[in-house]
Amino acid sequence: MTTRISDRAGVLAWLFLLPSVLYIVALVASPFVLAIAFALSDVSAGDPSYDYVGGRNFERVFDDPVFWRSLGNTFVFTGISMVLIVVLGKVLANILVADFRGKWLVRFLVLLPWTTPVALSSISWLWLLDSIYSPIDWVLRFFGFLGPGENLYWLGQPGLAMTSVIAVHVWRLTPLAAVIMMAGLVAIPRDIEEAATVDGAGYWRRMFEIKIPLVLPVAAVAALFGAVFTFTDMAVVRVLTRGGPNDATQVLASWAFYRGIEGGDVGQGAAVALFLFPLLLAAAIAILRVVRRIEVW
């Protein structure tokens, strides 16, 4: 018997990784490079020929007040969403790991927002936030917070529109955050908690001095992943408001789509989308730092 290829770890490692690497190079790395090339060109839907124009797309983007508005909105959208998602996700995770009857049903109901295709759940919300028929307005009228025939126009007013977009996004991602944090909670060795109980620590003390510190690394990773996701996501915005009213909810991703696909100005769309990358890179470095700290711990 002699050595075959299937014995050699070095060769196998290459064979095992090659398909993934090739695939990623072909469909992530090359479009990424292409995106950079587009950002430096005047390619558009009407004129697909490639002409190098240097930084002109970027100049035009920077001159556009909508870009700055989108950038600000992106940060507001991401920041507020993340805080809410992490806090609510932690609360939800605690509920889901508790022991009670009908847990299966509750878990099923709680998972719905995450497992439903976002395009569809957002459309459901579109009706919930409708300018005339909104059931939320109906409830407010029922309790007398709104006069008869009055409406809030959830998606028609800048502040409320942003609130709505954030609320729907939080609603949809909180279950996933909860699942990830459940993992963190489950991973806490039972004896640590039992030791604390024997030591006389009550529920809240155990929560704040044992569970939260121990879950923190996992929560941090979940938060950063979520932040990256939120930062680049345009699904909710696109369905609910299309960036309106008057670009009040426009985020970078939705604006890039609007410019690049619907407006046909590929060069500018690419320039806007590319602007996401340095911010993502910063987030990535932060994530890796946290992950490394977990591994040391």
Add this chain to the structure above:
Amino acid sequence: MNRYAVRRVCARIGVYVAAIVAALLCAGPFLWSLVTAFKQNRDLYDPTNNPFVFNRPATPDHVTYLFTDTAFLTFTWNTLWVGVLVVLITLVLALPAAYALARLDRPWSGPLAVAIFLVYLVPPSLLFLSLSRMVVAIGLQDSTWSMVLVYPTITTPVSVWLLMGFLKGIPRDIEEQAMVDGYSRLGAFVRAVIPLVFPGIVAVVVFAFTLTASEFIYALAFVAPTDQMPVSTGVPTQLVRGDVFFWQSLQAATVAVAVPIALVFNLFLDRFVAGFTMGSVKG
């Protein structure tokens, strides 16, 4: 003694109240969608009507309309088979890659794992412009196959990381034992490792399918003809005509898609949670 008993009862009640509130907040819109789907137009389009109950007799018309007069079943079918193919491709790519990174101990496996993680950070919103050009260039525009080709870019990096976590949880002894027992490295992977990593495979299948079913930026950018669309773009396209929304049918579609996916996900939730745990614990 008594004080503790009271406390215990309060804690139990607290758990139930919290669970019910959480369930209502998350699933409320769906329960309401379910009611809405069976409402008559004259019931729905009256702002003074209570939106949570039937003010007029329920009607199945709009639900029937969804299934008979729209391509909803075609969309569902497209989502389903695109999802299945994407899951398969994801597994074929991610399982060996994760094994190589987790176990085959090459000096470059650390940096490469980080590189794959970075791929996850390159979002569809950054790539869809150039990808839609590439899809046109290879002649797959307006075809469901474009999604089969491109969606694994979203699912593979996450799956590699998830599977690495599971693989690190399997004791090395087991595969070394298989090698001493007379199998090659590849044989040990196929016969001893894959059966043990099965829970991880299940987690990846569920997660990848959910991601695929939800995706809609690429679908929107690549596919225009209705008969090629997945649920997430097809339903809005057919049931929103300009300013006219077919509300009841839209709500019916949402519920019809959401419930089965959530049911399956719930079945595998514990395994999914276990996957994340193993990823965070050093193997």
Add this chain to the structure above:
Amino acid sequence: MAVVEVRGLVKHYHGGRVHAIDGVDLSAGDGEYLVLLGPSGCGKTTLLRTVAGLEEPTSGDVLIGGRVVTRLPPRARQVAMVFQSYALYPHKTVFANIVFPLRAQGVPPEERHRKVRWAAELLGIGPLLGRKPRQLSGGERQRVALARALVREPQVFLLDEPLSNLDAKLRASARDELKRFQGEIGTTTIYVTHDQVEAMGLGDRIAVLAAGKVRQVGPPVEVYDDPADTFVATFIGSPPMNLVPREGRLVGFRPEHLLPVEDVRSPDRVSVPLAVDRVEYLSGDRHVYGVVSRIGAQTRVVARLPSTVDTAIAAGETHDFAVDARRLRFFDRDTGLRAEPVRLGS
């Protein structure tokens, strides 16, 4: 059955920063029971894994049955290994576990069944064949692992601390069983342990390893009585050998050889005063701790008195003890290696 030999074996990790094995030459004869003994991290497990083919050496060769197998994968080496954890496949039944190596060899089904039954019979696990590993006790798991190692009739058995997962009581009987088992099968066996009692009890020969090097190889008696250096002297024996510094040397003697002067019959004895500070009773023996003088620098030592010695000894007293001069061992104080004996006078 075959001779196993390693020649000039070196294994570095992390680009040469860690020397797990640092030039080892060793051989186990046909049918021999060779025990690799050493503290954790001494390289004994790495050495075993290199023989199995799970690690590739940085340099040097492994020979099994006279054939160089250094670059061969594990499956081509005809070795069987029992891991510390037993590494039973948790998703397979006991039968499927045992038959697994035979399937790899492509043994026909009837033959496979016959062999599994034979191995199961030999180890007394016949009734367990339908169970899953998690339904077995520690001792049963060990036997399943042995049966799996046995069925393929390997040239060499490699055992990596197979007793360390058993409780103390079970360990003694399992050790017995292992010895008997190897006696029946007669296959060359390399056994790794950090437990000197196991090593002394099981091995035809013991190889003592420290920091990736072999310090001494020999039959248990020889390793115990004639340690090659201070490491072996203090690693083996409980309590370890006493070492007393004297003129660039270390004078060594076993605790059981330091006895009250009237109990040392030999005319050629070295008497030493012992200032006793503590006395312990351990399963019949008395361990007497104290400081010796005269033999060398004042040093704290321990004497082990068997129950046949009935001299009354209490803490705080100074007694005259003695060591038979033939029992003294001398080591170089700087290198720790055996040195020329010196005359100590009486």
